[in-house]
Amino acid sequence: MFITAFVCVLILAFYTFTAYKVGRSRVKHQVAPPRMDGPEEFLRYFRVQQNTLEQMVVVIPLLFIFSYVISDAIGGILGLVWLAARMWYAFAYYQEARKRMGGFLIGLLVTVILLIADLVALGMAVVMIHPLV
Secondary structure (H helix, E strand, O other), rough: HHHHHHHHHHHEEEEEEEEEEHHHHHHOOOOOOOOOOOOHHHHHHHHHHHHHHHHHHHHHHHHOOOOOOHHHHHHHHHHHHHHHHHHHHHHHHHHHHHHHHHHHHHHHHHHHHHHHHHHHHHHHHHHHOOOOO
């Protein structure tokens, strides 16, 4: 699971980058904590960070389950695709909110693939270990 673990560290590094961008935007636009509103540019940076966090909560556990029950290498590749999609989402959203959908949809597709693959693999394992008959 070292490949998937490495990719998850890359994902966390990217999340840290998004937090840094929010901090810089707070200073630029004089949006003092705990305020969560401000100019549109600040809101776009903030939404990227928040949405990335919301997606990480789902995708990181799915990646580790996939890595454990199916394949570390394929899990790592899927994690890299998800990360690239998140980066696309972020940099497009920083420019203009309506440009974010391509990256968002690819990331969502990876998440759905991981979810279905994990459910199928774990379901098959349960049936093999505890047959119903």
